[in-house]
Amino acid sequence: MSDIGRMMAGINPMPRAPEQGPGARELLHEIVGTPVQAPRRRPRLLLMPVAALLATAAVLVVAVLPVDAPSGIAPAAALAFHRSDDGWVVTVKDLYADPERFVSEFRARGFDIELSLQPGSPSVVGKVMGGDSSKEATIEEESVACGPAGDRCTVSFRIPADFQGGASIWLARPARQGERYVWAGDVDAPGELLHCVPYRGMTVDRLRAVLAGRDGSIESFRVMNGHRSNPVPQVPGTWLVEHAAPTAPGQVVVWAQPDRTVPDANAKAMAGCPKS
Amino acid sequence: MTHPPGARDRFEAIYHAHYPAVHQYAARRTDSPDDTADAIAETFLTAWRRIADVPDGDAARLWLYGVARRVLANQRRGKSRGAALAVRLKAELSTAPPPVPDRTGPVWEAFDALSARDREVLALAFWEHLTGPEIGQVLGCTATAARIRLHRARKRLAQALEVTDHDQAKTSAEPRGESL
Incomplete structure (x- = not known):
């Protein structure tokens, strides 16, 4: 191997392939559950300058519309x-x-x-x-x-x-x-249901009360089971909230667990929020 | 609209076969586990939505690299926010120890000082171990153009490190005045 090859290998930030953990497995299930769009069409456009194209279009419009055509026929x-x-x-x-x-x-x-x-x-x-x-x-x-x-x-x-x-x-x-969301931001981002709420580590009961005060509710729960999380209809109110994500207006999905330590990721999300 | 029968099985096979490569590709080019998880999610989401466009065999890996490259470019411009996906993966990656704890030292400094173009072609060659034609497929250029880009990037890294790139001396002369 050349010097450059050896040096580049020496700074490889991830030399070994990672294993697929539960997060990777869950992502797979999330992806195949997303709506599918129509396949992309790639119409072959003539290589005509835009100005020329517009001029042609303008001429065509003039040509096909009768002079006394009422305005507003075409949809806005x-x-x-x-x-x-x-x-x-x-x-x-x-x-x-x-x-x-x-x-x-x-x-x-x-x-x-x-x-x-x-x-x-x-x-x-x-x-x-x-x-x-x-x-x-x-x-x-x-x-x-x-x-x-x-x-x-x-x-x-x-x-x-x-x-x-x-x-x-x-x-x-x-x-x-x-409608349900296809795209969702962070549930504590500005404008979202839990903006400025340090919800990670809260009990499910406490989060439920916070949401009720904001005209929101928990739509569903997910609980880790081996390598992936499964939807469950209910969990005890004493369980701890690990994550949440918006699913529809006024509704969130909550990842909860009975007692495991929840990493404190609240601090970053609370930056810029009023101190309580 | 739904995918034709069999699309899901095919996607799952592609996902399992290439997840580690896409994960590595993303992790090597981002500083944060969240960005890595977002890039993985958006890359495979694109693959799922365009499953009919994903080539068979190992070409799928190059196709995924190409998608991931665009996803990361958008991410760097702050233009990608990710779907409501990968929440679990983010938590997992953020608590895992980083595979290489720090990115310091003379080689890193020289590498970081190169243009994004040079870094990408060097990374594809030495981290993803791609050949010239494969690099061309990922970058959307010809194999010749990819080889020339690699040749130039190697030369610039060698100059920055004040070493002689012995492999470089064996390669053909750089075409003059060619802008790639």
């Missing part, structure tokens, strides 16, 4: 495009629009972009939660503004001027009544 656009210094700012005007409408409105601007909006917990609404692109993803969220009830959100994101290829973007939108 689901997306609004605005030029910015370094690209486009796209505002999602209809968070609940059919994904096909997003695709066609992007395509009309010369973009091969697929937008998927799925319900997310309050702290992640408007955030780009992931996606896939033919290049390194460069699409970033620009802003999100919601009404007082956390609904009627306006979500914008930025597409850089040098964006090329295709992309799919997964964006979190507010959950509608009865």
